[in-house]
Amino acid sequence: DGGITQSPKYLFRKEGQNVTLSCEQNLNHDAMYWYRQDPGQGLRLIYYSQIVNDFQKGDIAEGYSVSREKKESFPLTVTSAQKNPTAFYLCATRPGGTYSGANVLTFGAGSRLTVL
Amino acid sequence: KQEVTQIPAALSVPEGENLVLNCSFTDSAIYNLQWFRQDPGKGLTSLLLIQSSQREQTSGRLNASLDKSSGRSTLYIAASQPGDSATYLCAVCYNQGGKLIFGQGTELSVKP
Numbered sequence: 001d002g003g004i005t006q007s008p009k010y011l012f013r014k015e016g017q018n019v020t021l022s023c024e025q026n027l028n029h030d031a032m033y034w035y036r037q038d039p040g041q042g043l044r045l046i047y048y049s050q051i052v053n054d055f056q057k058g059d060i061a062e063g064y065s066v067s068r069e070k071k072e073s074f075p076l077t078v079t080s081a082q083k084n085p086t087a088f089y090l091c092a093t094r095p096g097g098t099y100s101g102a103n104v105l106t107f108g109a110g111s112r113l114t115v116l
Numbered sequence: 117k118q119e120v121t122q123i124p125a126a127l128s129v130p131e132g133e134n135l136v137l138n139c140s141f142t143d144s145a146i147y148n149l150q151w152f153r154q155d156p157g158k159g160l161t162s163l164l165l166i167q168s169s170q171r172e173q174t175s176g177r178l179n180a181s182l183d184k185s186s187g188r189s190t191l192y193i194a195a196s197q198p199g200d201s202a203t204y205l206c207a208v209c210y211n212q213g214g215k216l217i218f219g220q221g222t223e224l225s226v227k228p
Contacts, residue, residue: 031213042120042205042218043160050213058215090159096213103148103209105216107159
């Protein structure tokens with residue numbers, strides 16, 4: 001069953017703690033993305049990775065870190081430096097290449113982080 | 117600044133109505149535009165992707181059009197059903213493999 005698995009679905013964090021959100025895909029897609037969604041707002045890009053062992057900052061990377069050691073995995077760490085981390089986090093993948101479907105994003109089900 | 121705007125933020129219609137959702141973008145030099153659907157508390161599902169060279173794309177009761185010169189796209193939903201209730205987001209991409217810039221979404225409610 002191909003797709004993207006995000007875990008945990010719900011996560012509660014105390015202030016000052018780092019937490020890591022998992023994103024695993026078995027679609028064999030090259031590119032992976034992390035977005036943040038706040039109520040009433042569109043998605044904002046945190047980090048993205050086009051290939052293994054390489055990633056770039058998005059529009060709101062401060063307070064977050066990522067790694068891409070394997071093609072299938074792109075974990076996101078929300079550090080204590082992120083001042084307002086309560087949000088819905090979405091992972092997405094894109095196949096890569098130049099064919100017509102290469103730019104269609106597939107999204108995971110999301111992880112909701114709440115800071116207590 | 118490249119921005120994407122969706123108006124209205126929310127829309128409520130009776131079942132069976134045909135409806136149009138709007139998306140506008142400030143920079144017309146787009147590479148492609150995508151429409152997504154998001155159910156509450158869920159991820160996004162891709163509905164339609166329009167390349168910059170295309171004028172429209174159709175999938176079932178959905179039809180998306182693109183007018184680059186005016187910086188607009190519309191998503192037409194025919195014969196709306198309660199199951200169409202969701203938030204619809206459009207996103208613009210400016211180069212191959214580039215990041216998507218999302219609008220804020222339109223929350224659609226179709227009443228039985």
